[in-house]
Amino acid sequence: MTKDIIMAGFGGQGILMIGNLLALAAMEEGKNVTYMPSYGVEMRGGTANCTVIVSDEEIGAPIVMKPASLVIMNGPSLERFLPNMRPGGELVINSSLVDAGRVNRTDVRLFPVAADEIARDKIGSRQMASMIALGAYVAISGVVRIETLVNCLPKVVSKKYEKLIPMNVNALKEGSALAGIHA
Numbered sequence: 156m157t158k159d160i161i162m163a164g165f166g167g168q169g170i171l172m173i174g175n176l177l178a179l180a181a182m183e184e185g186k187n188v189t190y191m192p193s194y195g196v197e198m199r200g201g202t203a204n205c206t207v208i209v210s211d212e213e214i215g216a217p218i219v220m221k222p223a224s225l226v227i228m229n230g231p232s233l234e235r236f237l238p239n240m241r242p243g244g245e246l247v248i249n250s251s252l253v254d255a256g257r258v259n260r261t262d263v264r265l266f267p268v269a270a271d272e273i274a275r276d277k278i279g280s281r282q283m284a285s286m287i288a289l290g291a292y293v294a295i296s297g298v299v300r301i302e303t304l305v306n307c308l309p310k311v312v313s314k315k316y317e318k319l320i321p322m323n324v325n326a327l328k329e330g331s332a333l334a335g336i337h338a
Contacts, residue, residue: 156209156210156211156318157208157209157210157211157214158208158209158223158224158296159206159208159209159219159222159223159224160174160177160206160207160209160223160224160225160226160292160298161204161205161206161219161222161224161225161226161236162174162177162204162205162225162226162227162228162285162289163202163203163205163225163226163227163228163229163232163236164202164203164204164205164227164228164229164232164249164285165201165202165203165229165333166194166202166203167203168219168226168228168229168237168284168285169284169285169286170193170203170204170205170281170285171194171203171205172233172285172311173226173285173286173288173289174190174192174205174207175190175192175205175311176289176304176307176308176311177190177209177289177293177298177299177304178190178196178207178209178251179307179311180299180300180304180306180307181188181207181209181287181299182305183303183306183307184299184300185276186209186210186211186299187208187209187210187211187212187213188207188208188209188210188219189206189207189208189214189217189337190206190207190306191206191207191217191218192205192207192262193205193206198219202207202231202232204232204236205328206218206219206222206289209298209299211245212335220239220284221239221240221241222223222239222240222241222242222244223240223241223245224244224245224246224247224269224292224296225237225240225244225245225246225247226288226289226292227246227247227248227249227253228246228249228252228253228270228284228285228288229249229252229253229260230252230254230257233248233253233258237258237259237260240260240263242247242260242262242263243262243263243264244263244264245263245264245266245292245295245296246263246264246265246266247266247268247288247291247292247295247299248265248266248267248268249268249269249270249271249284249288250267250268250269251257251270251271251272251284252271253267255267257260257308258333264295265273266291266295266334268288268291268330268333270284270285270287270288271284273329273330274286274287274326275323277329278322278326278329279322280322281324283323283325284326286323286326286327286330287326287327287329287330287333288330289304289330290304290326290327290328290329290330290331290332290333291331291333291334292330292334293327293330293331294330294331294332294333295334300329301303301327301331304327305324305327305328308320308323308324
């Protein structure tokens with residue numbers, strides 16, 4: 156099994172963190188992984204994306220031209236990455252900021268998740284939207300186990316923010332439940 160995923164959104168939405176968390180969880184499960192972050196010169200509000208490849212086999216290159224999966228947190232990212240997505244892949248969109256009607260493809264599996272609203276209303280912080288999207292993606296794709304993500308959180312959350320780990324756990328589980336799988 157090989158999964159290549161591009162996660163994209165605005166800087167400050169936690170895109171690089173969820174990519175890092177997914178990569179670490181895959182390594183913990185004994186899989187081969189590449190993680191390649193990319194962000195614009197702006198800190199918050201600029202673009203941020205990362206590519207994660209998870210495989211049971213050796214990975215030849217970290218570059219993905221036609222991703223099998225996308226986790227999209229904003230409209231500009233949808234416009235940029237959707238045209239190159241492979242048919243049949245999983246597309247998780249933050250429907251709080253991206254209108255599902257803008258997905259002009261019927262050859263991908265679309266999973267709209269109102270991540271911002273759910274993060275605000277159920278978790279208590281809009282900053283958890285990317286964790287909700289990650290939880291949904293992992294449940295849908297089966298690329299790693301939710302439990303592995305949860306166990307890896309202390310390794311990617313700095314000591315300064317470790318008090319937020321329970322909130323991150325709740326967000327991952329909420330996203331997983333949205334996908335019809337309860338962690």
